[in-house]
Amino acid sequence: MTNALVYPVLIPLLTAIVITFFRNSLILQRILSFLATASSAGIGVYLLMRIQSDGILRLDFGGWSPPYGILFVGDSFALLLVTAAATVTSLILLYAFSTIGESFEKMYVYPFMLFLLAGVNGSFLTGDVFNLFVCFEVMLLASYALLVLGGRKVQLVEAFTYITINVLASWFFLLAIAYLYGATGTLNMAHLAVRVTENGQGAMLTIISLLFLLVFSLKAGLLLYFWLPGSYSAPPAAIAALFGALLTKVGIYAMVRLFTLVFTHSPEITHSIIGIMAALTLIGGSIGALSTRDIRQIISYNVVIAVGFILVGLAAGNEVALQGSIYYVLHDMVVKAMLFLAGGLMISLTGKARIGEISGLLKNYPSLGWLFFLAMLSLTGIPPFSGFIGKVLLGEGLIEAETYVLLTLAFLSSLFVLYSLLRIFLNCFMGEAVIGEEEQVKLKKSTLFPIVVLGVLTFAIGIGADVLAPFVNDAAATLIDPQSYIEAVLDKDWLLKD
Amino acid sequence: METLITLLVGVLVMVAVYLLLSRNFVRIILGTAVLSHAIHLLILAMGGLKKGGAPLLTEEGSNYTDALPQALILTAIVISFAVTAFLLVLAYRIYRETGADNLDNVRRELDD
Numbered sequence: 001m002t003n004a005l006v007y008p009v010l011i012p013l014l015t016a017i018v019i020t021f022f023r024n025s026l027i028l029q030r031i032l033s034f035l036a037t038a039s040s041a042g043i044g045v046y047l048l049m050r051i052q053s054d055g056i057l058r059l060d061f062g063g064w065s066p067p068y069g070i071l072f073v074g075d076s077f078a079l080l081l082v083t084a085a086a087t088v089t090s091l092i093l094l095y096a097f098s099t100i101g102e103s104f105e106k107m108y109v110y111p112f113m114l115f116l117l118a119g120v121n122g123s124f125l126t127g128d129v130f131n132l133f134v135c136f137e138v139m140l141l142a143s144y145a146l147l148v149l150g151g152r153k154v155q156l157v158e159a160f161t162y163i164t165i166n167v168l169a170s171w172f173f174l175l176a177i178a179y180l181y182g183a184t185g186t187l188n189m190a191h192l193a194v195r196v197t198e199n200g201q202g203a204m205l206t207i208i209s210l211l212f213l214l215v216f217s218l219k220a221g222l223l224l225y226f227w228l229p230g231s232y233s234a235p236p237a238a239i240a241a242l243f244g245a246l247l248t249k250v251g252i253y254a255m256v257r258l259f260t261l262v263f264t265h266s267p268e269i270t271h272s273i274i275g276i277m278a279a280l281t282l283i284g285g286s287i288g289a290l291s292t293r294d295i296r297q298i299i300s301y302n303v304v305i306a307v308g309f310i311l312v313g314l315a316a317g318n319e320v321a322l323q324g325s326i327y328y329v330l331h332d333m334v335v336k337a338m339l340f341l342a343g344g345l346m347i348s349l350t351g352k353a354r355i356g357e358i359s360g361l362l363k364n365y366p367s368l369g370w371l372f373f374l375a376m377l378s379l380t381g382i383p384p385f386s387g388f389i390g391k392v393l394l395g396e397g398l399i400e401a402e403t404y405v406l407l408t409l410a411f412l413s414s415l416f417v418l419y420s421l422l423r424i425f426l427n428c429f430m431g432e433a434v435i436g437e438e439e440q441v442k443l444k445k446s447t448l449f450p451i452v453v454l455g456v457l458t459f460a461i462g463i464g465a466d467v468l469a470p471f472v473n474d475a476a477a478t479l480i481d482p483q484s485y486i487e488a489v490l491d492k493d494w495l496l497k498d
Numbered sequence: 499m500e501t502l503i504t505l506l507v508g509v510l511v512m513v514a515v516y517l518l519l520s521r522n523f524v525r526i527i528l529g530t531a532v533l534s535h536a537i538h539l540l541i542l543a544m545g546g547l548k549k550g551g552a553p554l555l556t557e558e559g560s561n562y563t564d565a566l567p568q569a570l571i572l573t574a575i576v577i578s579f580a581v582t583a584f585l586l587v588l589a590y591r592i593y594r595e596t597g598a599d600n601l602d603n604v605r606r607e608l609d610d
Contacts, residue, residue: 130570137577144584148591156592157604160523163588167530167581168518174537174574181567182544 005059005072008040008082008121016114026105030097033110037090044083056488066489067188073127076475081124084333088245089117094450095341096238115142123250129187133173140166146239155234162231169218176211190489192262201265209263220251223277225304233296237344244303245337256314260479275315281308282409286416293355298420299343305413306332312410313394321397323476328390335378338454342372349441360433364440369429371451376421378458380414386461503543510536521601523589534578538571
């Protein structure tokens with residue numbers, strides 16, 4: 001029992017409420033919101049350290065011992081993601097301070113970003129399926145508001161599609177929860193795992209698990225990603241970066257959690273379907289990334305490819321592959337944020353958003369150009385950047401699982417990632433400079449700073465993979481053998497009595 | 499009793515799907531609202547419908563009503579309310595900005 005587990009949710013939530021009252025004092029809003037996200041990241045690191053010494057942590061709200069109450073469970077996987085999410089959000093906030101503009105700041109963009117972070121962290125930490133639904137909704141409502149902020153026509157229309165699809169997915173989520181409750185009589189994840197193991201995962205539970213799969217693939221953009229490129233390219237760069245870095249990861253987390261903890265007994269059905277969906281996502285995302293000349297759309301399709309890549313690891317389902325997936329999720333959060341910010345900066349500096357309209361930016365903004373290049377290398381998996389270690393481990397895991405088709409597709413997709421981004425780099429940064437020195441918009445240091453930090457982070461994750469290794473290995477070990485998770489949540493004597 | 503409720507859920511889902519498949523904003527929003535109610539009823543049915551039992555587990559523990567589905571529904575209703583309100587305001591804003599009240603006209607408006 002430790003109260004610290006609730007802080008990554010509570011701090012952003014309370015700060016968001018407080019700064020709503022200071023609509024006109026922008027400085028206060030900025031300071032408080034940055035402090036909230038940075039301290040959440042700090043608490044994430046502290047909890048991560050504690051898990052290594054004390055084992056999996058849990059917090060029973062109101063003192064109701066599980067499985068009766070709602071609880072938060074902190075294992076390495078959840079807290080790695082919490083830390084990464086809070087760190088990335090802090091950096092995106094820094095970028096937003098200098099770019100997003102006063103009209104957005106006065107329309108509560110920071111409180112909404114904090115609500116989003118609270119929902120995301122809540123989804124990572126919760127140990128209860130219904131609470132997962134509620135945290136999803138907190139996150140989604142904040143994302144709806146962020147998407148329409150600014151109120152341009154295209155934003156409103158994209159938002160309507162995005163919201164309708166997500167509302168539909170949410171009700172399907174609730175439907176799946178209702179069936180699950182009817183079938184097992186519990187909603188506590190650890191208790192679910194025990195009950196499903198005891199009674200066996202029959203046809204009924206497998207169908208329920210497929211309903212969950214449908215819901216999470218809509219949220220994560222696994223195969224059902226048709227809504228993603230449109231809605232991720234509508235809002236300003238800082239908000240798009242937040243979406244690209246965090247939102248799909250929550251769907252991925254929920255999928256990994258449920259399919260390694262609860263629905264583990266018919267992998268020949270569920271995990272094969274995940275594998276097929278991941279393969280199709282990789283193909284579709286790659287085609288999409290090459291099909292468009294819009295920079296933001298290309299970057300959005302790269303999000304789709306990454307989702308497929310990460311879930312290939314879940315489909316393979318062995319420990320090495322899961323380690324690879326975890327490394328890759330962390331890497332992808334950092335690099336996608338970097339890519340969205342760099343892409344957004346290109347667009348805001350030139351006022352153009354398509355390949356062919358921009359050229360020779362490297363002469364005008366060399367630092368931005370090389371940062372984009374660095375993000376590209378990292379995303380492709382070139383050592384020493386962060387993408388490398390994830391790709392190697394995932395490759396090893398896939399060979400171990402003897403799923404060679406997935407292996408081929410996963411690594412072919414890296415080539416498409418490289419090609420699609422190289423196309424942006426060659427067309428927009430190389431070539432004849434079209435912007436003269438006089439008309440060049442000045443690039444502020446404070447705008448570039450968060451992108452530089454993200455670049456340093458991807459380098460640090462790549463170089464310091466050894467430092468991260470114990471956390472990632474522990475996270476993967478808990479996923480492979482959920483017994484330690486179950487024992488941390490449910491007391492031994494209670495388990496025997498049940 | 500459960501059978502009746504299940505049939506009612508089926509009817510509601512049918513109505514919701516019909517509304518969701520239209521291209522008019524207000525109908526789509528009503529569709530999501532009806533769907534949410536269908537699922538709330540389903541949760542209630544999943545908890546088992548009993549008459550006369552208190553939601554308290556006694557020593558004998560024979561006749562008691564499961565209170566959890568009601569707590570779940572209460573939460574879900576609040577969320578459904580918030581989302582529906584947001585969608586309605588959004589539809590109104592789109593109407594104000596583009597003068598269109600269905601998806602076809604909006605697309606045409608955007609292309610112009």
